[in-house]
Amino acid sequence: MILTLTPNPSIDRTVTLAGPLVRGAVQRLETVTSQGGGKGVNISRAAVAAGLATVAVIPAAEDDPFVVGLQHDGIETCPVPPAGPVRVNLAITEPDGTTTKLNSPGPTVTAGVLDGMAAGLLALAGEADWVVLAGSLPPGAPAGWYAELVTALRDTSARVAVDTSEEALAALVAALPGAAPDLMKPNGEELASLTGADPERLESDPRAVARAAADLVGRGVGAVLATLGGRGAVLVTGEGAWFASSPPIDVVSTVGAGDSSLFGYLLGDVRGLGPADRLALGVAYGSAAAGLPGTTIPTPTQAHPEQATVRPLDLQTESTP
Numbered sequence: 001m002i003l004t005l006t007p008n009p010s011i012d013r014t015v016t017l018a019g020p021l022v023r024g025a026v027q028r029l030e031t032v033t034s035q036g037g038g039k040g041v042n043i044s045r046a047a048v049a050a051g052l053a054t055v056a057v058i059p060a061a062e063d064d065p066f067v068v069g070l071q072h073d074g075i076e077t078c079p080v081p082p083a084g085p086v087r088v089n090l091a092i093t094e095p096d097g098t099t100t101k102l103n104s105p106g107p108t109v110t111a112g113v114l115d116g117m118a119a120g121l122l123a124l125a126g127e128a129d130w131v132v133l134a135g136s137l138p139p140g141a142p143a144g145w146y147a148e149l150v151t152a153l154r155d156t157s158a159r160v161a162v163d164t165s166e167e168a169l170a171a172l173v174a175a176l177p178g179a180a181p182d183l184m185k186p187n188g189e190e191l192a193s194l195t196g197a198d199p200e201r202l203e204s205d206p207r208a209v210a211r212a213a214a215d216l217v218g219r220g221v222g223a224v225l226a227t228l229g230g231r232g233a234v235l236v237t238g239e240g241a242w243f244a245s246s247p248p249i250d251v252v253s254t255v256g257a258g259d260s261s262l263f264g265y266l267l268g269d270v271r272g273l274g275p276a277d278r279l280a281l282g283v284a285y286g287s288a289a290a291g292l293p294g295t296t297i298p299t300p301t302q303a304h305p306e307q308a309t310v311r312p313l314d315l316q317t318e319s320t321p
Contacts, residue, residue, distance in 0.1 A: 001053040002266060003128035003158065004040030005121050005149075007114075008106045008138040009058045010089040011066060012037035012295045014255060020094050036069045037089070037295050039134030039163055042259035043266075046285070048074045049299045050267055055128075057120045059113055059138075060086055078124060080116035083107040083138070097251030097290070108140040118149060125156040130266050133181075134163045134259070143171040147179035159183070159222070163262055165190050177220025184216060185225045185262045206243035209234045210313045214241065223275075225282060227261045229254070233286070234313070235265075235279040241315055242276050244283040247307035249291040256295045261286030264303060276312075280305040 016031040040056060047054035056075055059082035060067050066086045067079050084107025092100040125131050131153055133146050142148075146168050153160050161183035162172060169186065172179060173194055186194070188203035195202070195212045202208050206228075213224035213236035223237040232245040264285025268278030284305040288298035 001055065001128045002043065002047045002130050002132060002270075003055050003057070003121065003124050004044045004132045004134060005057045005117060006038035006040030006135050007059065007109075007117055007141065007145075008087070008136050009036070009038035009041055009060065009066065010087050010103070010106070011035075012089050012091065012255065014091040014093060014253065014293070014295060016093045016253075016293065017095065020096075021092060021098075021100060031293070033293065033295075035295050036066050036073075036086075037256070039259050040132055041070065041075070042256050042295065042297055043132050043134060043263045044070075044075050045073065046260060046263040046267075046297045049297060050263075052267070052270065055124055057117060057124070059083065059109070059117060078120045080120050081113065083109045083113045083140070091253070091255045091295075093253045093255075093293075097254065099254045101255070103136075106138045109138045110140065114141060114145060118152065121149065122152060122156070125153055125158045128158040129270055130161055131156075131158045132161045132163070132262070132266070134262075136164065136166070137168045143167040144175060147172045147175035150179045150181050161185065161262065161266065163258070166193075170194070173216070173219075176216070180220030180222070182222035183225065183265075184221050184223075185227065185258070185265075187227045187258055188229070191226050203228045203231060206232075206234050207313055207315065210236050210241040210243070210315055214315060225262065225265050225279070227258050227286060229257075230290070232308070233261060233279060233283050235275055235282075237275055239275055241313040242279050242310055243313050244279045244308045244310040246283055246287045247304055249287045251290050252293050253295075254290050256297060257286045257289040260289035260298055264305075267300075276310045277305070280308040280310050283308045
């Protein structure tokens with residue numbers, strides 16, 4: 001079972017433009033879609049599509065349309081009393097796949113709301129193969145909250161994956177090795193924020209990405225899956241490092257692609273695949289998501305890991321300029 005926590009869930013509204021976005025202009029929309037989301041929710045949605053058991057822990061009232069909608073989609077939920085209504089995020093997608101995201105902050109949480117989410121998570125963690133802590137922290141949450149949860153989850157049998165950014169990511173790394181998760185999934189920009197490297201330069205050099213990820217593994221993290229958008233992804237574990245290029249795809253929307261990559265990796269792990277094959281499945285899922293509209297999550301039949309090219313990386317070799 002994959003147990004997910006989304007402490008700052010969202011109603012993801014995606015609008016598709018007929019032409020490029022023009023600031024200050026009046027533009028017509030081709031489509032408008034709306035779906036309950038957030039990183040952890042997206043991973044639970046992918047698990048349902050793949051036939052894996054999952055529970056999504058979310059701060060929302062039991063009768064909230066957000067929760068009802070997830071349950072209608074087959075996602076088992078563990079709602080805990082929230083601090084306020086679920087936020088709304090807007091994604092604007094242009095014909096070439098360029099996506100502009102406008103994310104609202106969400107309600108300010110209290111210690112009681114955080115304690116409720118932690119209690120719900122810990123009560124279910126013993127049944128889970130993986131616990132995924134995903135997304136931004138809501139206003140009012142201490143930056144080190146994910147690090148506290150990782151530490152608490154060590155008393156359970158579940159492995160822990162974390163996908164976050166900004167202050168929460170920095171606080172987690174600062175708490176290593178004491179709060180080291182089994183898996184971290186930064187993107188290139190997030191990894192660059194930890195190293196001080198230029199994001200574009202880092203993302204263009206898989207060995208540089210692998211070296212940055214290897215530093216985290218050396219500090220106690222079990223594995224690092226670094227997603228690089230259309231370039232592919234890098235995986236570093238205690239066994240080695242690998243780079244996978246993305247299968248060719250016509251990009252429609254990049255929303256949720258990183259979440260799909262993380263799920264593909266977890267699915268590969270649950271299936272007992274080796275590191276390189278887990279990476280290929282993760283890249284295939286992310287690529288498939290980028291070829292679908294809005295926040296549509298791919299099914300296993302839409303992901304083609306055989307089209308991903310995986311090669312090992314020698315971290316002793318000099319990086320490509």
